[in-house]
Ligand SMILES: Nc1ncnc2c1ncn2[C@@H]1O[C@H](COP(=O)(O)OP(=O)(O)OP(=O)(O)O)[C@@H](O)[C@H]1O
């Protein structure tokens with residue numbers, strides 16, 4: 001390795017390091033505050049780590065707040081949304097990728113259109129629609145809304161993954177004796193696992209952290225999701241940072257587990273060797 | 278094994294017409310090669326036979342039964358794609374057995390069929406590997422193996438060797454020929470490669486712009502091309518063409534070149550005196566001769582030794598003209614040479630490009 005490329009590599013690594021530090025620092029701070037005892041929070045000045053660590057906030061959040069309920073609600077909403085959206089988006093994405101049908105152009109245009117408006121504009125009409133159906137203040141209502149708003153993007157995402165799978169693989173399967181659906185299930189779907197994992201992850205995190213609709217459609221603690229729940233730590237006179245951060249750290253856990261679980265499908269190169277060129 | 282009948286088949290993609298009425302019949306066990314320039318509709322025809330593309334008009338019959346409306350899976354045909362299209366998430370054995378597995382064949386039968394095919398194609402040591410861990414030639418063999426395990430009624434090949442290097446292609450060509458000899462399955466094979474077409478085919482189908490130009494044995498197409506297109510397409514280096522006028526003087530037919538030279542023909546033709554014709558001669562049939570009445574003087578532009586022979590690029594009245602010779606003396610050919618055209622090797626085409634009909638029997 002010559003000197004120039006060593007220097008180049010070092011510069012490259014440095015740039016990545018800077019980015020990672022910048023991106024992860026807020027998370028670090030979250031963790032730091034969550035383990036800082038209340039009496040040290042303001043008395044120690046700005047330190048990278050408190051002189052004494054305590055898990056009192058965690059204990060309080062888990063035992064004495066409504067946080068476990070928020071957490072459960074969020075799990076239900078985000079999980080259900082992710083599964084439903086991914087299921088529907090893989091079907092619609094496949095259709096968009098493989099079939100030509102009348103109105104395809106308009107369908108795509110319509111789906112794009114739904115992505116163009118700020119959601120705030122839609123809160124009132126949606127509330128008006130959901131309330132006679134009894135879907136306000138319910139997790140089902142949230143799942144319906146999240147599903148509706150995530151499907152267009154998820155569909156395009158899945159379509160791009162399907163586009164990356166050579167058509168000839170399915171044709172070969174059909175000639176081998178498969179029906180269109182068998183070719184989809186046995187050949188295409190296994191090769192789309194990275195796409196499915198990415199879509200699941202994307203929709204899950206989007207639904208997990210959604211605040212606007214959760215805030216507007218839900219009142220009261222019983223059906224509140226975690227982002228709304230976080231706001232309960234803000235009282236009229238003070239913000240309980242320690243507890244809020246502890247709740248935040250706990251809320252990160254499912255997302256981390258989720259990505260840990262799907263990351264092996266996120267690797268590229270699953271279709272390597274299928275076709276030459 | 279089966280017979281395949283293609284009757285007046287047309288194909289339109291929207292308003293674009295790609296095939297304009299193709300007729301072709303394959304007998305049981307026949308090996309037919311489709312050749313033609315890029316975009317002439319070879320793959321489209323093959324895909325229609327496989328059921329991957331709808332037939333706009335006409336009829337395709339396999340073993341006498343109309344299959345236009347049948348799904349690919351119900352046609353019992355195998356296809357080898359140019360890109361191989363191996364299933365990347367399955368190993369070699371699974372790739373080959375997929376067709377049998379989804380048809381719910383008995384396990385012993387599957388194992389037997391796979392090991393049989395693997396032995397034929399020398400794939401035994403690779404059975405547990407995924408396609409990405411195979412070389413191009415090995416992938417090609419797996420694709421062939423996948424086609425043969427099912428013992429389908431017919432094989433379709435769409436340029437199966439075009440992704441391989443020259444040496445491997447030669448080797449696989451021989452293997453395909455052997456395979457066909459052993460299995461005797463009806464096959465349609467698409468290729469760009471002259472040698473593949475000549476060596477593999479029982480019959481060659483030459484296509485151009487969605488129309489079949491000629492069907493015949495390899496030597497028929499080489500010796501008696503039906504029109505200018507086939508004459509120019511079959512053979513390498515390609516046939517030379519000269520425009521001339523048909524003349525009969527003193528009882529013998531000839532072709533008068535623009536410079537006045539009269540080229541003798543070996544027979545009379547059903548042509549009018551003075552009709553515009555195109556004279557064709559293959560580079561390997563041109564004779565380098567001492568100057569004579571009917572010989573032509575040409576300038577030497579380029580000398581290409583191929584090892585086996587020599588290709589001379591000449592200028593004849595300013596037009597390019599090729600000669601292929603085995604005579605090494607040509608390597609030192611001077612600035613000009615004289616060439617002569619032996620009458621039996623001349624091809625005559627009329628104004629419309631069709632082969633002119635000769636009045637006597639002979640090779641003309
Ligand atoms: N799905 C399609 N939609 C529109 N036109 C198509 C489609 N498939 C093929 N064509 C057109 O049909 C014509 C014939 O295509 P085809 O693939 O059969 O050619 P080919 O003879 O196999 O050529 P090559 O030797 O390059 O493979 C081409 O002009 C191509 O552009």
Ligand SMILES: [Mg+2]
Pocket residue numbers: 319320321435
């Ligand atoms: Mg083709």
